[in-house]
Amino acid sequence: MKSSVEQLDPTRVKLTVEIPFEELEPGFEQAYAALAQQINIPGFRPGTAPAKLIETRVGRDAVLEQVVNDILPIKYSEAVEEHDIKVISNPDIDVEDLVDGKPVKFTATVDIRPEIKLPDYSKLKVTVDAVKDDETAVDEQLEGLRERFGTLKPVERGAKNGDHVVLDLAATVDGKPVADATAEGLSHELGSGQLIDGLDEAVVGLKTGEQAEFTTKLVAGEYADSDANVTVKVGAVKERELPELDDEFAQMASEFDTVDELRAAVADQVGQNQKIEQANSIRDAVLEELIDTVDFPVPEGVVDEAVENQTAEVMQSIGGDEAMFERLLEAQGTTREEFEKDARDGAARAVKAQLLLDEIADAEETEVSQDELTQQIIFLAQRYQMEPQEFVNQLQASNQVGALIADARRNKALASIISRVPVKDDKGKKIDTTEFFGPFDDEDAADDK
Known part of the structure; x- marks a missing residue:
């Protein structure tokens, strides 16, 4: 040949x-x-x-x-x-x-992958938010725990935001009933904004048995984009009664005997969560700095394919309904042209990131072990609430095993260079990234030179 x-x-x-x-x-x-x-x-x-x-x-x-x-x-x-x-x-x-x-x-x-000249990582500059000793976050966690153990108590006053109400709804458009906007005995947290526009404002101040009318624009169904007249009747108003934050509550809601022990444990968890968030921020910031710093051409054909796939996924999710797609764009305050431009810009940046990380992985001779791949599969399976074997079967059926391995290799390659990048928080303090990503081997660095 x-x-x-x-x-x-x-x-x-x-x-x-x-x-x-x-x-x-x-x-x-x-x-x-x-x-x-x-x-x-x-x-x-x-x-x-x-x-x-x-x-x-x-x-x-x-x-x-x-x-x-x-x-x-x-x-x-x-x-x-x-x-x-x-x-x-x-x-x-x-x-x-x-x-x-x-x-x-x-x-x-x-x-093909273009020629990419990797930078001196020590010359990059990355800044992330500082980890906060945030008592507010601890208080929010404890408040959330109290709400989990709270009870709903009927009240005779007018409803206010945060109350749980039971509602009957009836909607009409030009005098014709709208089945999709009609319901009885509907439970709703007032102020959450999870139902139709204008509902929360109409219900605030109403007592049990009272009703109100308001007008709203429907966003789906047979009468999408039509103005509907809605009648809402309050069947019940309940407020959440929270338990006292004391030792008795700590014993009921946790394995701790005192509220001080509970608070200390929550503070420790908040601190760990903030460190994880900072590690993720560092990873993202380093990648963004690399993308902005390293200049090379991105294959137009690959970008075109990514944009086509993204558009196809959106259209598939709405059953290929072009009219609905236009309504969604209008609701988001954008146009088809703007959507396609944003999709193309995002796809070009994503493709550039993949090519850059593949180049780093080659330079670092990055390999993904079977154990690392297994841990990645378990992590993703948990995220999608699936059994690991079921997740693997779906990967195999859709020919995505290779893509999973490639992503794992890219993530490992990125982690391998982060310790060479100087990172500071927004207060000017240098961050020791080895706590999250491990140390950099100086012998390897010498070999690279």
């Missing part, structure tokens, strides 16, 4: 491959076997018809085409490996006219 590569631009190449006909010979037997299973020839069981008879039935050209289709991916992969091409997209393949007994020639045009 002979092959050559032509650089079309910094992110795209064209491979030209020529396969001597004799290299096709081993594939003919396999092609005859495959075709024998696909066609029915009287007097022969499927798969047992002789080659000559199959060739007579389908023609020599069909057999040759089958052989080429089978061998072409193999020869393409060999050419990619021979020229050490870092492919990042599926190739556009063009096969010249096939002639029996003559070499097979094809070209493959494909997007």
